[in-house]
Amino acid sequence: MIPMKVQGLTIDPASNSPILILQEITGERTLPIWIGLLEATAIASELEKVSFSRPMTHDLTMNLLRQLGCSISKIEVTQLRENTFYALIHLQGPEGASTVDSRPSDAIALALRAEAPILVAEEVLVAAAASPGAGGSREGKDWKDVLEGMDPEDFGKYKM
Numbered sequence: 001m002i003p004m005k006v007q008g009l010t011i012d013p014a015s016n017s018p019i020l021i022l023q024e025i026t027g028e029r030t031l032p033i034w035i036g037l038l039e040a041t042a043i044a045s046e047l048e049k050v051s052f053s054r055p056m057t058h059d060l061t062m063n064l065l066r067q068l069g070c071s072i073s074k075i076e077v078t079q080l081r082e083n084t085f086y087a088l089i090h091l092q093g094p095e096g097a098s099t100v101d102s103r104p105s106d107a108i109a110l111a112l113r114a115e116a117p118i119l120v121a122e123e124v125l126v127a128a129a130a131s132p133g134a135g136g137s138r139e140g141k142d143w144k145d146v147l148e149g150m151d152p153e154d155f156g157k158y159k160m
Helices: 035-049 056-067 104-114 122-129 144-149 152-154
Strands: 002-011 018-024 028-034 070-082 084-093 095-101 118-120
Touching: 002 035, 018 035, 018 104, 028 095, 028 122, 035 056, 035 104, 056 104, 070 104, 070 122, 084 104, 095 104, 118 122
Parallel strands: 070 118
Antiparallel strands: 002 018, 002 118, 018 028, 070 084, 084 095
């Protein structure tokens, strides 16, 4: 598993969909993951440390876990199948360790709140680099070239 961090959020200029950009902590590889608007909002609010008067869904989930004596030890993006990413949330609780299936965007929103490591399987990075619909290339463009060609200010376009 490769340790990654959230590099930022941006908008796909072709579809206006939010893109979560993960980057290797000790390398230069990136992994773009197209996510929903609500999940992008949950991630952006945590990245920007925006607080709300009432708990939002991911904050509520963290509150529930803590009340049950559980913590998130790490999250893993484990698979890329048919242009869909899969993730696991690793929990530690009174009954021991367990895992929960999750969408990567939800797992990452929770990992940010728990300050838990974000890991991506090497196979996912390789598959994403080769997959047209999952971040490797799109409409004949290599996403690495697209991302490298973006202005750094583009990564701040998604604001709360």
